[in-house]
Amino acid sequence: MGNISRRDVFKIAGVGAILGSTHLYTASVWAAKRPDRMLPPPKGNRVVIVGGGWAGVTAAKYIKKEMPSAEVVLIEKRKIFMSCPISNVWLGGLVEMDFLMHDFHTPASKYGYTFINATVLDIDRGKRRVYTDQGYIDYDYAIIAPGIGYNYDAWFDGDKDMARYCATHFPSAFIPGSEHVTLKRKVHNFEEGTFVLVVPPPPHRCPPAPYERAAMIAYVFKKNGVKGKLIILDPKEDIKPKGPGFRNAYIELYGGLVEYVPNAKIKEVDPVKKVIKTTAGEFRFDDANLNPPHRAGDLVWKVGLVNPKTGWCDVDPLTLQSKIDPRIFIAGDAASVKGFPKSGDMAHNHTQTMVVKALVALMKGKDPKEAVRSPTNTCYSMVNGDPKEAIVINVIYAIDRKKGVPVKKKVNVENKRSSRLARATFEWARALYRDMFS
């Protein structure tokens, strides 16, 4: 093992045990066996961002804009960015894949941060060191934006084979990539029978997304003359607050094709026999989009930043600093902030107005809480494909400085679907992609 110390051996063994995966175990041994320092030691102003999703990419740009002297490193395992927001619209065939795909290199080059295409295997919080499959990088501050993970254990009680079977045959498609392509193929190939969509219990990524997805699937079924129906199994008692918009679309546009079942909490999922038992009854399906409960992405579990009772990271509600390690900020969906939906817009917005402001203030020796601004969140949902029609919710937050928390100040909902809101949906996306990637 060359110059690896005894302590390192134990560390590697520990990491391997935690990972429980031969593949990852091998990778971590390999990384530790070649303890390459990928960058020189930091000088007090290095921010390492782990995760190049909506939050991570936004953080990298805005730290450099607000504090050009900061050294910003963005580490992302994927070679290309694929957007989860608007992916339902793509599922409906209303935009090309091109619309969702973006490159990491243009913004890194333009704003002057370092982009490293690598997989993070572990973080030594004591040493402030991020281990990747290519070596390690030390940080002064870190922003971890791992997004979500799927909690198949809630359904299969640790049966990994069943979880793998379910994920392979009925992928959730809430984490961009191959799963989305599989789901699109399923939806467009479906000819007859029952297609079930399971809504995950809250909190989950993008609260209106399952209902928008249902509308887009129904649109495709209607267009293709599918003989059958789409059953939406929702653990909640109702869709809120965009309920009227979605329900009207299901009834008025896709009457007979969509069956919405509230109070359908999952009791048992059998992806082999294609049966789901819920508190609202038993449902058999021919094909499905099975969405298990969501939780924070795997990395933050591995490095001990998750509250196991909630499955998400406890953070300061203004700065989004981890309550376990204040050198680490949790941005995007993995953070648990009361009243914040886990949406792309919210991730982009709270990263810019809260995480970046607080972190920059901290690096400048100022009060991070004072620097935080109030965020907003806007979520469009496409409910019709021909003509394209959408609904929207917009939430404006205020900062309660006394209590040190963000509070909802105004909630505006437009449940009347319209073409102008569909056009605004595309403008919403184009503008945010432009902000992050051009």
Add this chain to the structure above:
Amino acid sequence: MDRRLFLKVCTAVALAPPFLFKGSVRAEESQFKPYKKALLVKEDGTPLRPEEVDPKKQYLFFYPYRSTPCLLADLGKEVKPVQVKTQNGDPYTWPGGVGPKKSIVAFSAICTHQLSYPTPDQSFINYYPSGMVAKMSKRDRVIQCCAHMSAFDPERGGEVISGPAPFPLTAIVLAYEEGKLYALGTLGKEVFEDFFDAFKPDLRKMYGSSRRAKELVDVCEVVDLESYTKEVIRC
């Protein structure tokens, strides 16, 4: 800085009430950027007279560059100078409305959040005149962008009322001289360079080249926005 323009802005600042002078004069001056003095004209090329501006409409012209759109509106009442609040920068004094009623104002129509702007196809950023209440910001006499719901106050120099915009709309400083309206320059933070960068392909298509899109103008044709764009998207 052109001496005449400098004096003009100083005059506007001097006319403002004393309570407005919290920031340093130097900081306020530094916010004004003079460009070519441009006469505002109608489609037939004759000067636009203030009484021809309908308070129930929103108008479009391009300034200071041939490709950078601006909204012009008659707010229907005198609009006084105010000190404009910003999130990070120094506050600055906006000179208010111009014209015989001091009711005409103009702002760059490029949203300071993510640069949405009126195109021949659609306009997401619009002025909601008196009596036309925007659903999202729940008020009239507001400039609102429907891409991400930023709302700006045209009576207060384009200040952010709500939404994610980080700073006010760039104000276009107007002058009213001998019955004619002129654009003189800008006040507040600009986003023109970001705009040119973000929309390079669109601007090349529309104007032939980036260089041409960046040409400064000395005459601005003012048109009804509804006639310029196929669809005004309100929300």
